[in-house]
Amino acid sequence: WVEAWSDVGSYGRSPGGMEGEDETSMVEAALGLSPQIFINEVLNMVDDVRFQAFEYCLQEGAPAAVGAATATNKAEELERGVNAICNLVTDVLNKRMNNWEMYCLRKCLTVPEGFVAPEDDNSSSMVLHKDGNSDSELDAELNFLRKKLADANTESEELQREITSLERQATYKSSLNSSITEVLKLYEDKSIQDNIEAIVKAIPKLHQKMKVMKRKKVEAMVGQNVRNVNFLRDRKRLAPGSSPSTEDIQEVNAAVKGLRQE
Incomplete structure (x- = not known):
């Protein structure tokens, strides 16, 4: 009975054709994914959830689970009821998912004409043709970068020397300020002032x-x-x-x- 209703939920797929394939290829080039594959994956996930839910109901209604004298008859009646509900749910779900699929293909997973990337943009060789970098140009660019790196290293060394010099000056100024502070403290001392006044008077x-x-x-x-x-x-x-x-x-x-x- 599982096979009888497990294939009921085959959702409608977008029809094929050259025009559909061209549009799909353009969307794949622009978005980097296949819209139809994405939609099919979502529909398959919905199928799996639906199948597992009704399978659980049927397993719970098996004769061994019912455990009564009339278990077989009740199990058969339960199976018929579950299948009827499954068919009803599947019909509604198919319509809803078909509408969702069409909406995604027409509204969500489409690229406006003005934003469609050129055909060559998706090719791996496009970058080389666009940049036009030959071996000699790459070597020249590499040499230029090496020169810039050497200049940056030289400038870094000069800055480091300046920083070292400034640190020495800062240390000297800090020591001088400390000495001046100590002298001022001594001068502010009353006993020192008294001694100086006594010397001036003497x-x-x-x-x-x-x-x-x-x-x-x-x-x-x-x-x-x-x-x-x-x-x-x-x-x-x-x-x-x-x-x-x-x-x-x-x-x-x-x-x-x-x-x-x-």
Whole structure:
């Protein structure tokens, strides 16, 4: 009984012919698939689902499944009922699927005339004819790409050197900023400021003390020179007819002049 209704759902297929084949080939070239094969696959899937559903119903209504004294009679009645339902469903399904097939072929899986690709577009040799690349042209293009790669590598090396230089400069600036920050922190410290102010106040006193020490030193030198001159004068006095020399007088005058300047 399975064979009796398993072939009922043979859906209508699009009629063949040269015009249909040409249109199908154009659609295949444009879409990259066969519309009729796609539709047939969908219809076969629907057939399989329908067949499995009714087969399940018939198996559940078999005499062994019913398990009663009148199981055989009931199973036969159930089988007739299932077959009747199957025929009814198949008729409706065939009409629906035929309409779906025609709609797909006319509306969904068609290519407008303006968008139909040329016949040569689907050939593998089209690319070579279109580009017109010969061996020499390919070699020239390869050499050009190699040159571009070499130039890119050179530029990359230069950029890397610049990056390294900038990194060194950034490190130096960062170190300098850190040092300046530390100095500013020390300067902002109150104890450091107090020490600087004390040094500034002590500088005039230090200058005054240095002047006093220098004056004392000059006075000591002048006194020593005077003593030396007096000593020489005393010695010359001992000699008959001696008098102070010009050098002695100039030396004493220089010492006195230096003392006055201080």
